[in-house]
Amino acid sequence: MFEIKIDDAKYWKNCVDSIVSLVDEGSFNIGKEGISLKAMDPSGISMISFFIPNKAFSKYEVDKQISVGLNLDNLSKILSSSRSGEQLSMKDANNKFSMEFIGQQSRRRYKLPMIDVRKEADKEPKVEFESIVEVKSDSLKEILKDANLLSTYISFKTAKESFVVAARGDAGELEEEHLNNAEIIKKLDVGKASSVTFNLEYLQRIINACPSNSSVVLSLKTDEPIKID
Numbered sequence: 001m002f003e004i005k006i007d008d009a010k011y012w013k014n015c016v017d018s019i020v021s022l023v024d025e026g027s028f029n030i031g032k033e034g035i036s037l038k039a040m041d042p043s044g045i046s047m048i049s050f051f052i053p054n055k056a057f058s059k060y061e062v063d064k065q066i067s068v069g070l071n072l073d074n075l076s077k078i079l080s081s082s083r084s085g086e087q088l089s090m091k092d093a094n095n096k097f098s099m100e101f102i103g104q105q106s107r108r109r110y111k112l113p114m115i116d117v118r119k120e121a122d123k124e125p126k127v128e129f130e131s132i133v134e135v136k137s138d139s140l141k142e143i144l145k146d147a148n149l150l151s152t153y154i155s156f157k158t159a160k161e162s163f164v165v166a167a168r169g170d171a172g173e174l175e176e177e178h179l180n181n182a183e184i185i186k187k188l189d190v191g192k193a194s195s196v197t198f199n200l201e202y203l204q205r206i207i208n209a210c211p212s213n214s215s216v217v218l219s220l221k222t223d224e225p226i227k228i229d
Contacts, residue, residue, distance in 0.1 A: 002030050002066060003091040005059035009082035009101055015052060016079055018209035020072045022048050022202075027117045031065040038124075039117075046202050049124060059089075069117040070097055078110050129219040129227065130192040131158040137210040139184035143176060144204050150174050155197040156220055158190045167200070186215050194220040203228075 006012050019026065019037060026039040034053040040046070054060040078099065082088065087102040096111040133156075143165050147154045151169035158164070163185060167174040180188045206228055210216055219227035 001092060002062045003059065003089070004030070004035075004057050004061070005087060005089045006056065007058045007087050009079070009086045009088035010084070011056075012088055013076070013079035013082050014211065015050070016072065016076050019048055019050055020076045021205045021209045022046055024073045025069070025071050025115065025117055027067045027069045029065065029067050030062055032062055041202075045199065046206070047124065058087075066092070068092070068097055069115045070112055071115060074112060078112070081108070125225055127219075127221055127224050127227070129221045129224075130190070131194040131218075131220040132187065132189040133158060133163050133185065133218045133220065134187035134215050135163070135178075135218070136184045136186065137207065137214045137216050138212055140207055140216050141210075144200065144207060146176075147174055148200055148204065152200050153197055154200045154203060155195065156218065156226075157196075158188070158194045158220060160190050160193075161188070163188060187217075194222050196220055196222060196224070196226060198226060 019039075022041045023039045024042070026037050029036045032054070034051060034056070036052075037048070037050040039048055041048075054062075075097075082101060083103060085103065089100040089102060091098050092114075093111060095114055097114055099110045099112070101108045144154065147165065147167035150171045150173065151167040153167065153169075155166040156164070157166065161180045163178045163180075163182075165174075165176045165178075178185055203226075207216060217229040219229075
């Protein structure tokens with residue numbers, strides 16, 4: 001049994017939207033410390049590892065750890081109905097996931113069936129990253145948007161004092177170099193120069209879910225998966 005309440009329903013919507021950008025179903029593991037989810041996208045290309053601590057909620061009562069499998073696309077659609085100033089209460093109700101939006105003068109209740117998720121995500125790959133780059137989220141979104149004009153792939157390169165983004169396609173080429181003291185870079189820690197190339201569509205799905213006026217941390221190693229926080 002669990003009952004969880006968050007004072008800003010739209011905040012929880014943003015959390016779910018960051019997940020549903022990659023996966024359409026998943027299992028929320030609701031435990032004493034908070035709520036976590038780990039899932040692979042259907043193609044098996046990317047993994048999401050999500051955690052929100054219990055202190056983010058105004059009410060957090062969990063008898064024992066429980067796994068709640070949900071269709072995340074349907075969950076996101078319901079959360080899109082949240083209105084400014086509404087609270088959200090979530091609990092289990094006879095093997096269904098109950099949500100109640102609480103406004104000053106109204107309440108709305110929804111129930112979603114819990115499902116058996118087809119496959120749990122594997123463990124995260126262990127990579128000893130060579131470079132850590134923290135950049136402004138809005139700036140990185142703009143860079144990816146520029147790259148998308150020319151290519152379906154994007155390359156990141158790091159050196160001791162610079163972070164380079166490059167894209168190349170039939171329509172042309174793009175290269176942006178940002179020095180360590182550039183406005184968009186909040187941190188550049190390069191133990192060893194790195195060079196990696198990734199599918200641009202997947203990166204955009206991940207990074208577009210990042211809130212404005214925040215930052216994104218890219219962990220890089222040559223010819224290895226990227227980690228994005």
